[in-house]
Amino acid sequence: MSSMNVKAVPAEYFRPVSVNEGLQGTIQEVTYKVSNYIHLTRQLVTDRIIDSREAGRETVAGDAIWKKCNVYLPAAYDPNDNSVRYNVLYLLHGVGGDHSEWLSSNGKADGQFIICNLFDNLIANGDIDPLIVVFPNGRSAYDWTDTSFKPEGTNMLGFYYFDYELRYDLIPFIESHYKTAADITETSQEGILFNRTRRAIAGLSMGGMQALNLILGGCRHDSTRITRTESPWNNGLDKTVLAPGMVDLFAYVGAFSNAPTSSEGKTLGVSLASCVHNLHLLYTTCGDADGVAIGSYIKSIDGLIRQAGDQLNHYYQILIKDGFHDFHVWNNGAYNFSRLIFRNCDDHVRSHVVMKTL
Numbered sequence: 001m002s003s004m005n006v007k008a009v010p011a012e013y014f015r016p017v018s019v020n021e022g023l024q025g026t027i028q029e030v031t032y033k034v035s036n037y038i039h040l041t042r043q044l045v046t047d048r049i050i051d052s053r054e055a056g057r058e059t060v061a062g063d064a065i066w067k068k069c070n071v072y073l074p075a076a077y078d079p080n081d082n083s084v085r086y087n088v089l090y091l092l093h094g095v096g097g098d099h100s101e102w103l104s105s106n107g108k109a110d111g112q113f114i115i116c117n118l119f120d121n122l123i124a125n126g127d128i129d130p131l132i133v134v135f136p137n138g139r140s141a142y143d144w145t146d147t148s149f150k151p152e153g154t155n156m157l158g159f160y161y162f163d164y165e166l167r168y169d170l171i172p173f174i175e176s177h178y179k180t181a182a183d184i185t186e187t188s189q190e191g192i193l194f195n196r197t198r199r200a201i202a203g204l205s206m207g208g209m210q211a212l213n214l215i216l217g218g219c220r221h222d223s224t225r226i227t228r229t230e231s232p233w234n235n236g237l238d239k240t241v242l243a244p245g246m247v248d249l250f251a252y253v254g255a256f257s258n259a260p261t262s263s264e265g266k267t268l269g270v271s272l273a274s275c276v277h278n279l280h281l282l283y284t285t286c287g288d289a290d291g292v293a294i295g296s297y298i299k300s301i302d303g304l305i306r307q308a309g310d311q312l313n314h315y316y317q318i319l320i321k322d323g324f325h326d327f328h329v330w331n332n333g334a335y336n337f338s339r340l341i342f343r344n345c346d347d348h349v350r351s352h353v354v355m356k357t358l
Contacts, residue, residue: 006318008358009335013121016112023124025074025116027103032173035064036164038141038157042226045142048168055161056220056241067137067144069099069170072116074123074130077179085181087342088132088174089200090166091115091334092207095159095259096147099137102204102334106327114327118335127339134174138203138210140165151236152223160220162210163243171199171249184249192248196277200341202254204330205293209259212300216253216279217245217271218263233260245271251280252341255300256333257293257325258284262300269307278311283337285316287323288357305352315352316340332358 017023035047044055045062052059077086093101103113122128137144141158150156175184182198183191203211212218219239224231229238239261255262272279282304286297301317318336323329 005340006316006336006353006356006358009118009332013118013335014109014114014331016110016117017120017124023075024112024120025072025077025123027113027116028071028073029068029099030071030177031066031068032170033064034067034140034165034169036140036161036168037065037144038154038161040142040154042154042157044161044164046164046168048164050164054241054244056222065142065144069137070103070135071174071178072119072133072135073178074132075120076130077132079179081179085179086130086132087198087200088134088180088182089202089338089341090134090136092136092138092201092203092210094205094207095149098145098147099135102135106331114331115334118331119338122335122338129342131338131342132174132178132180134170136162136166136170138162138207151231152225156237157222159206159210160213160222160243163214163246166214167246167249193277196247196249196251197280197342199250200252200254200337201250202256202283202333202337204256204333205325206259208255208257208293209262209296211253211255212258212262212268214243215246215250216268217243217247217275218268219243219261221261235260237261239263242267242271245275247272247275247277247279251277252283252337253279253281254283254333254337255285256330257286257290258296258300259293260296262296264299265302265304266307268300269304272304272308272311275311278313279308281314281316281340282312283316283318283333283340285318285320285329285333285336287320287325287329289322290325290329292325314340317353317356319357321357
């Protein structure tokens with residue numbers, strides 16, 4: 001990989017591809033069962049054996065809840081064709097959004113969702129292989145439909161416990177209901193090594209924080225009313241325990257304008273260095289005029305390469321000139337990240353593209 005892989009989104013990619021040629025993908029909103037989530041009592045409800053010290057709170061048994069996500073299926077997808085399997089990209093939303101933010105808040109062009117146009121064009125022009133894109137709701141909480149910003153809210157706490165839902169509920173649902181290349185039920189060493197290269201995850205703002213903290217192994221957070229500490233960001237939140245990370249499930253991670261509660265680069269790098277598996281790609285991006293995230297973006301990349309060592313293969317830091325906290329930056333992130341993932345990454349060849357400006 002080289003810096004030549006990264007460029008601005010072609011303007012025509014925001015517009016729909018030809019529907020007459022059967023090139024447009026489809027969106028499905030689906031419901032799935034969740035057995036791992038934050039309860040009204042701030043306990044972690046789980047159907048697994050999870051140490052309370054790892055979780056940073058009491059774990060209890062409880063009834064499952066039902067959540068929704070959106071799924072993009074490429075134009076060629078045929079549920080009856082068992083000969084074709086697809087890689088999966090998970091795209092996470094921001095603090096005030098939900099599973100429809102990448103779709104509705106991103107807007108439409110000529111009646112079609114812009115993010116769908118983007119993937120349709122990438123596929124139609126041969127930039128990427130056809131893939132499935134999952135848009136989850138990142139709040140693993142009983143009140144997951146609450147999109148308000150309340151530091152003491154369980155809906156906010158749910159952002160920092162999405163990893164358990166992702167591992168034990170959402171990924172198993174996706175890989176049992178769609179024609180995916182990865183199969184989470186395959187637990188052999190060969191299976192794990194293959195499957196993690198068939199999954200990628202990225203997010204905008206709060207979702208970017210989740211991609212860093214929950215996948216690489218950063219800090220969970222809770223209300224300062226509970227922690228009885230001061231918030232470094234004056235937003236009513238402070239860090240608690242380290243998440244165990246999910247590099248065993250994902251080989252590619254992207255963070256677009258990652259939120260203020262993102263862990264520092266040194267913390268993320270140390271966690272990554274301790275992983276059994278190396279990360280094939282880490283793609284970080286932010287607008288240079290982003291008053292919300294530029295500080296957390298800089299802190300989250302500071303020292304990461306040095307601490308991660310040989311566990312990080314390819315690393316991109318992309319600064320968008322005159323970019324704000326908006327979909328101009330995030331669409332650029334989705335476009336370039338999707339063009340870099342699911343490639344054959346040589347563990348012995350590493351590239352670090354630092355602070356390239358678009």
